[in-house]
Amino acid sequence: MSRSSVVIGAALLLLAVAAAGGVYAVRSTFATSQPESGEVLSGHIASAPPLTSGFALDPRYGWLTAMQPGSVSSVALVNEAGAQLSDRIDGVTLALTSPNGRYVALWSTTPQGTSELRFLDAVLRPVKIGGVSFATDEHLTDRGLAWANDSSAVVVATVNLARTRETQNVPVRATLRTVDRQSSAVTTLLTTDLAAFGVFGWNRNAKSIALLVSPPGASRGAAASSYATLEDHPGASLQLKTTTDVPVNADYSARYVAAVGDCSSGPPCRAVFVHDALTYQTIAETTLVSQGGWGVTFRPRSTDLLVHVQRGSDMTGATFALELWADLGRGAKREVARIHVTANGPSLTIPGSWSRADGSAVALLQRLSDGTWSGDLVDTATLARVPITTRQPVAAVVVDAKLEAAPAIRTPQPSPARYPVRTAEDVLRGVVTDPFVTGAQPGTSVRLEPASFGAPLYVHALRARDHDLWLVPRVIGPRTVQVYAVIIDPDGYGAAGIAVIWTGDSGGSGIQVPPIGEARARDLAASGGVSVIAADLVWMTVAPIEGFLCWEMAPMWRLTGGDGRVVYVTSDGELKTAAEVEPFR
Structure with missing residues (x-):
């Protein structure tokens, strides 16, 4: 069975991703039967419940949707109830929603070949597109547009030449700029002919932009690509980070970066990693077992992960599922939607997943023969669901200003298993059964060997608002392979909440705790x-x-x-x- 897919704006599709040591590709695995409901992919995955009453389509949310099947060049704003709120918008090549869900950055191309950046406000009525904030004859790179975490501006990465057979040996100049949403002020941060850029996110609080840096002409995710950060002012230097995985996207705050690659234990095991965007330190690693391709993104306004997987396939088609992994993958994991897609002759269209702009609901939709997309919209808190059919979604928005200011949507989490942490001995007694450390799922318990942990180190908080903590090393032989931060609450109890994981070579020296003796x-x-x-x-x-x-x-x-x-x-x-x-x- 061969497989084709449709480009679907900001939707999450199964990814063919390059990683150190190989390429993970979307592939088919023929089976004689479908996987059982609730099949475990990574620990316990709770399967989706049946349709539930009390949840409905909400006209306060909407999408930019494609006006023509299979193409995003013409879009219009509609709400979940199906009402069209804007005129047709033509010439669009990319639409990207701001973190607050209200604005959409529209990158379009004129008939003369000029690229233009405009901003759409989904809340104002009547809906109007702003004037041209930035225009250029250059070409947007793959993943060449990202919002600042406060929705005030965007980062734009361009190259002066489109890569073709005729220009493959011509030097390419890459430029990184910021464009202010309100003033249209354009600031050039960096111009070089040594690399091309993809942009993950811009954390204005930390004054840092997260980037993928590739040799000119290299495809995104190529082995030669590197993760880097850049301070958000002209003249700043790229800070390249050592990676053994492939970064794929950042969360709404640009504090975290999700990546894919071999497990720290080595191939053929595969894993989703979450890194600190500034340091690229590993915060979480979650093993994924899948019969086919897979993709990962962050739920809007959340540190939860949405993981799109292939459950299995047979001669009629393939089954796909969407999972919600709470708290960077460290919390509960639930299947929120599942679809069996029937093959159309030798090809099959992979379903796409979308989120409401505030992350309060997600959808896994398949393309129907008439070009519309159909499936269930699922409440991420209750897993209640309602059927939905729409034209191809391109970018999710809020169309009610009250939702723009809404707090981040969080998945309810079980209380951590707190234990006494007043002394190092207390910490070592508690950490061996701490679910954050052991990976035990709710309702189960795991106990690790006390000898697998080194001596805890006490660290004082310099700021009154922060907590003191213990750094607890986990060791294999002479190497420290993981370090956990056990946070000390005012009552003398606490639990682990942060981890750094060694992802280097198995023969390496491991993590130094502390980095300076x-x-x-x-x-x-x-x-x-x-x-x-x-x-x-x-x-x-x-x-x-x-x-x-x-x-x-x-x-x-x-x-x-x-x-x-x-x-x-x-x-x-x-x-x-x-x-x-x-x-x-």
Whole structure:
């Protein structure tokens, strides 16, 4: 069976993704029967319930939908009830919704070949598209557009030449710009002929843009591509990160990046990773067992993951499912929708998944013979569902201003299994059964060997609003392969909530905890003229743009001299005075 798919705007499709060591491709696996309902892909996956009353289509939400089947060049704004709210918008090549769900960045091409960027406000009536905020003869790169996390501006990545057979050996100039939504101010951040860019997200709070950097002409996700961050001002330098997986997208806040690749235990196991967008430190790893291709994205306004998988196939077609993985994949995993797609001769169209712009509902839709898309819209909190049929969705929006300001939609989570953490002995007794550490699903229990953990390290919080914590290493032989942060609550109880996982070579040295040892920190302080009488580990969140890195998993040493002077040694070995550190508290 061969397979074809339709390009569906911002929808999540099964991905053929390149990773270190190989390419994971969409493929068919013939079977004599369909998988059982609720088949386990990664731990326990709760299967979808039947249709439920009390949930309905809501006209406060809407989509830009394609006016012609199979093409997004002409779109219109409609609400969930099916009412068309705008005139037809032609020439669209990309439509991308802002994190707050209200605005859509429209990239279009004129008959003369000029590319233009405009912004649509889905709340104002009558619906109007703004004037041209940016125009260029250059070409948008693959994944060349991303919103700032506050919905105030976009990042645009372009190249001066379209890659063709005739231009494959011609130098390509790539440019990265920001465009303000309100003022249309354009700022050029970087121009180079050494690389092309794909943009994942822009965290304006951290002043950092997350990028995929590729040699000119390389396809997205190629093995030569690298993850990088760039400060959001002209003249900033790219900060390349070492990766062993393939980053695919960022969450609405641009704080986290999802990636795919081999499990840390090695192939053929496959996994979804979630990394800190600034440091690319691994926060979560979830193994995925699937009979075919798979794709992953973040649920809007949430740190939950939506994972699109192929359950199995037979001679009639293939079965696909959409799963909701709570809390970066560390929480409960539930199947929210499932569709069996019948093959049309030798080909099969992969269903697409969409979310409401605030993440309160998701849909897994298949294309019908008349070009419309049909399936269930599912409430992500209750799993109640309602049938929906629509023209091809391109970008989800809110059409009611009250929903723009709504808080992030969160999946209800079970309370963590808290335990006493006043002493290192308390921590070691509790961490061996902590569900965050063991991976035990709700209603089950797992106990790890105490000998697989190293001595916990106490870390003081520098800011009053933060919590002290323990860093607990998990070891295999001489290597530390995981580190857990056990947060200490005011009552002396706590639980693990953050993890860093070693994803390097199995023969590597593992994770250094802390990154700089106390002896080295004391030597550095002595080189600055401080006679150290006390040393302790401390943390607060500091972005690299400030000149040094500090967070829960990369604490600093605070060293006090006999004369009362205090200095700090950062996780990368920099000696800082109190005057350099204290302003960030």
